[in-house]
Amino acid sequence: MDITQLRAFLAVAEELHFRRAAERLHMAQPPVTRTIKLLERELGTTLFDRNTRSVALTPAGRALLEPAREVMEALRRATEAARSAERGEVGLVRIAFAGVSTHPLVATLARHVRSGRPGIELELSSQNFALSAIQKLAKRETDIALGRWDVVPQGIGAQVVMTDSLVLAVPATHRLAGHAEVGFAELEGERFVSLPVHEGSVLIDRLRQLAQAHRFVPDVAQVAPDTQTALALVSAEVGCSLTLASVAANLNDPHVMFVPVAAAEAGDLPDVHLRAAWRQDEQGPAVRAVLDILLELTGASLAEY
Numbered sequence: 001m002d003i004t005q006l007r008a009f010l011a012v013a014e015e016l017h018f019r020r021a022a023e024r025l026h027m028a029q030p031p032v033t034r035t036i037k038l039l040e041r042e043l044g045t046t047l048f049d050r051n052t053r054s055v056a057l058t059p060a061g062r063a064l065l066e067p068a069r070e071v072m073e074a075l076r077r078a079t080e081a082a083r084s085a086e087r088g089e090v091g092l093v094r095i096a097f098a099g100v101s102t103h104p105l106v107a108t109l110a111r112h113v114r115s116g117r118p119g120i121e122l123e124l125s126s127q128n129f130a131l132s133a134i135q136k137l138a139k140r141e142t143d144i145a146l147g148r149w150d151v152v153p154q155g156i157g158a159q160v161v162m163t164d165s166l167v168l169a170v171p172a173t174h175r176l177a178g179h180a181e182v183g184f185a186e187l188e189g190e191r192f193v194s195l196p197v198h199e200g201s202v203l204i205d206r207l208r209q210l211a212q213a214h215r216f217v218p219d220v221a222q223v224a225p226d227t228q229t230a231l232a233l234v235s236a237e238v239g240c241s242l243t244l245a246s247v248a249a250n251l252n253d254p255h256v257m258f259v260p261v262a263a264a265e266a267g268d269l270p271d272v273h274l275r276a277a278w279r280q281d282e283q284g285p286a287v288r289a290v291l292d293i294l295l296e297l298t299g300a301s302l303a304e305y
Contacts, residue, residue, distance in 0.1 A: 001042060003075060006068045008035040009047065013065055016055045090119035091286025096133040097126060097146035100227045101246035102274060105162065105298070106146065112293050120286050128226070131200030137277055143287045144294075145277040148202045150270045155280055161298040162274040165245045166206060166261040169230075171237040177257040184210040184265055191221035191239035193230045202272055207242045209269055210261070231256055244272060 011021035012032065022029040040047050047061035057065065081090065093113075097106050106124060113120055127133045130147025137145040138153045152158050168187070170176050176186070197204055211218045221239040224230035230241045235255040248258035276294055278287065 001039060003071075005035055005039040005042075006071055008032050009039060009061075009064065010068050010072065012036060012048065012055065013057055013061060013068075016057075018050075018055065086285055091284060092121045092123060093144065093286050093290045094123040094125065094142040095144045095146065095290075096136045096142040097124070098128065098130040098133045099147065099244075099274075101162075101164070101244055101250065102146050104250065105274070108297060109290070109294050112297060113290055116293065117286075117289055120290065122290070129198050129201055131198070134200075134277060137279060140279070140282075143278065143284075144290065146274065147277070148272055148274060149200070149277070150202070150205075152275075152277055156277050157280045158275045158277040159295065160273045161276045161294060162246065164272045164274060166266050166272060167243060167245050167248050167258040168240055168261060169234045169243050169248070170240045170257050170259060171234055172255045172257050173237065174240065174257070176240075176259050179259050181262045182259045183262045185214045187211075187218075187240070188214065188216040190219065192218045193233045193239045193241040194218070194220045194223050195227070195230060196223055196225065203242055203244070206269060206272070210242075210265060213265070213268070246274070 008021070008025060011024050012018060015021045015024060018033055019029050022032045025032060036047065043060070043064075045060040046058050047064060049056045049058055095106065095109075097103075110122055110124065113122055125136070125142060127136070127147070130145075130149055133142070133145040133147045134149055134152060134156070136142040137156060146161070148164075149158070168176070168182050176182055192207070194207065195201060195203055207218055222233055224233055224241075227243065227247055230243070231247070231251060231253065233239065234241050235253050242261075243258075245258070245260070276291065278291060283291070
């Protein structure tokens with residue numbers, strides 16, 4: 001028994017007429033008749049009582065009717081599942097992201113995927129540092145990474161999805177609070193709240209580079225485990241902290257003020273823009289669909305880093 005036989009059987013069983021069944025199958029009548037005879041021979045039973053005036057199902061034919069329909073429905077579902085996967089409508093997409101400033105974007109992306117591509121399941125993984133996210137991507141442990149990197153490994157494509165810049169978080173009572181910008185030469189002798197030293201940490205790297213350019217070593221009063229804690233310590237007047245404009249946009253604390261780092265100084269360093277990254281040799285339809293949604297949300301275009 002095969003699919004062609006079941007399809008012919010269902011057409012005859014539902015039409016109870018061989019000519020109309022053949023028309024429905026876009027076939028000539030003799031092949032339909034031969035297919036039914038072959039099926040009856042394989043089953044060892046008669047499925048239809050037929051004469052020159054009528055066609056009727058036998059008890060064996062009636063017994064086969066629902067199982068045949070179930071098989072054809074399962075075939076339809078299997079076909080649609082495969083086609084949906086090819087169209088990027090179903091699948092699992094893993095996203096690793098780093099930094100508190102990525103959270104609003106990840107949440108917005110998840111909502112749009114859920115509403116626009118409900119068959120795609122997102123597996124979201126927050127990383128302490130962007131380096132961890134890009135390493136997971138290179139190891140094929142995630143499909144899309146969001147973070148800030150000065151370089152990306154070979155074979156990884158990346159695109160800016162959110163522009164950003166350096167700012168200095170200071171207590172509201174600080175002498176620099178309210179200034180239009182700050183040059184790092186003004187910060188010699190200031191006490192800093194820093195994130196942990198970690199390979200690939202963009203903010204730690206920029207703090208070191210800017211201070212080194214002005215020939216001083218930052219006085220780190222306290223190391224905070226994460227950005228939220230660092231800003232809480234700034235609010236408590238423990239010190240100032242180098243952070244991002246995107247972080248400032250999402251903080252509501254009247255005791256913390258943000259002063260842009262002078263563009264001339266920041267311009268000498270690699271940018272701090274947020275990027276989406278993916279493996280260039282492996283973009284399944286579901287991954288590409290999520291990337292398309294992300295790039296549409298951010299107004300970016302798919303281009304190599």
